[in-house]
Amino acid sequence: MTVYAALRRLVVDGEIPTDRRVSEAELSARLQVSRTPVREALSRLEGDGLVDAQGRGVRVRVLPPAELEAVLEARAALESWAAGRLAERVGDGEIAPARLAELDALADASDAATRAGDLSTATHANREFHEAVARLAGNPVVEQTLATWWDRLVVATRSGLREPARVEQVDAEHRAILAAIRAGDADAARRATVAHAQHTIDTVRGTPE
Amino acid sequence: MTVYAALRRLVVDGEIPTDRRVSEAELSARLQVSRTPVREALSRLEGDGLVDAQGRGVRVRVLPPAELEAVLEARAALESWAAGRLAERVGDGEIAPARLAELDALADASDAATRAGDLSTATHANREFHEAVARLAGNPVVEQTLATWWDRLVVATRSGLREPARVEQVDAEHRAILAAIRAGDADAARRATVAHAQHTIDTVRGTPE
DNA sequence: TTCAGCCGTATTGCATGCAATACGGCTGAA
DNA sequence: TTCAGCCGTATTGCATGCAATACGGCTGAA
Known part of the structure; x- marks a missing residue:
């Protein structure tokens, strides 16, 4: 939950580049946790419509x-x-x-x-x-x-x-x-x-x- | 994503007991996958407001x-x-x-x-x-x-x-x-x-x- | 020059293991 | 009898490892 909150904040505050895909490893290194909780958080953020996770790498969603x-x-x-x-x-x-x-x-x-x-x-x-x-x-x-x-x-x-x-x-x-x-x-x-x-x-x- | 869909269906279809807490292990055994994808799915379902995961065991939410x-x-x-x-x-x-x-x-x-x-x-x-x-x-x-x-x-x-x-x-x-x-x-x-x-x-x- | 097809590698998706934790019930005092 | 406090164990939360996969660029034919 804390990782989710932290990641959500990063996304909302614009701290994550929106022009390229970001790997789970990159985010986990940034948050100093393993990929597992990062994946959980990303899954939730995808549900919130804030990121796009199809394929490889996660992408912050800039709405069309x-x-x-x-x-x-x-x-x-x-x-x-x-x-x-x-x-x-x-x-x-x-x-x-x-x-x-x-x-x-x-x-x-x-x-x-x-x-x-x-x-x-x-x-x-x-x-x-x-x-x-x-x-x-x-x-x-x-x-x-x-x-x-x-x-x-x-x-x-x-x-x-x-x-x-x-x-x-x-x-x-x-x-x-x-x-x-x-x-x-x-x-x-x-x-x-x-x-x-x-x-x-x-x-x-x-x-x- | 498939585990999320499967679990969501179980919840919505009433296939999961609502009167007690259910462990991740129980659900993963049922879906024949490890706890990891089950946890991801549960996290999302919690975001959807369908389950409650505070403390130990997950609980299907029957709205007050x-x-x-x-x-x-x-x-x-x-x-x-x-x-x-x-x-x-x-x-x-x-x-x-x-x-x-x-x-x-x-x-x-x-x-x-x-x-x-x-x-x-x-x-x-x-x-x-x-x-x-x-x-x-x-x-x-x-x-x-x-x-x-x-x-x-x-x-x-x-x-x-x-x-x-x-x-x-x-x-x-x-x-x-x-x-x-x-x-x-x-x-x-x-x-x-x-x-x-x-x-x-x-x-x-x-x-x- | 263009682009279809392949190939190497970074990355994902999942399984597993382990320390930290939360719960249910037991014990003993009031 | 009641209930505060503890204790054992089931369960979580996270880290790690590995096979499967998807991508970027290279190769060679048109």
Whole structure:
């Protein structure tokens, strides 16, 4: 499990070359363990869709455009569900308004980093915002699936794709989602999340390469 | 990979006792391979949420009620998305109406088996119907995630839960989903799917044990 | 020059062995 | 009788070794 976690981190953090195949021996030397636990971890990572192990050598998966879009669409589906569910819970009084302050803080952090031009921090904060929404929705299955998809996207978009200058828009969209959640308006929360996600999809589509 | 597939099948088909821990040696003897590939497969199955491997011996996961509901909710979220997307594609003329005949046939099969009282076949046909909708929606990520969740539910509901007598209702709901898809009405398709799923959730909730 | 076919070797996939570990039950005190 | 603590053993987790395999490049024909 620890080897799995370590290897996953290496993959997600971009510490493993994506332009060539890597041998099990290479990874085991790097992690100072034998090939056996490395193989186990790789098998799991393959299940997560993070690496490709057919043939000889393992390859970090950089998603082809079609699959990138598929993951983005899937993410939009679950995130909009989560936002709607959270709004319902707020409306039902299951979530104390104070807990929503966490979301405000994360949106603030995301916006601040974006304005400061700190892309890496901004990306991370943005993810944290969306993951917090999923967590507060109270469905661990959805939460975990989304986390896996985020990881896939991180790997896929590291080399190449960059969020372009729709910077201003992102923050406004986050605030719109939050407002709907706070109002307990599930429908509006879903719509706002779908719109937000759709903009990301459009951006990716419009960015060949 | 073959060992993984074989073991997964054993788990999903209920061929492995769920009431006790099973040792790696036991499974490797059964599959006629050494413990090494069995361990790899188990690690992956754990990632799929099908088994629990903490401590000593592996355990097939029978979902606790809270998690069962979480999976059902998550499934509803993705399936309603898929139904809506498929309806859009039909509306856009991307899907030839002839391909929807497949769905009719699967709904027929599900209904026929249900009326014949063949629960096992009915369950399978029902799953095929929903998986066909997901496939036609054209998003492999959604499709595969749903397949994994179906497997989890199969294992979880094998011992104990049984679909009760809302038999008539199920077919009517399938037809409603189909009608919305055929009409290219994404909103209606989503609503019909959510309603269908919600009935299942209500049923499970109402069936303690 | 191009490319089909082969061949050597790096690499995988699995089996096996062993130290570390976790469990089930036993012992003895309260 | 109950249960904390220990102890023996089944089981895991990892390392290692080896046969099977897949790849990269070489050879020679077209």
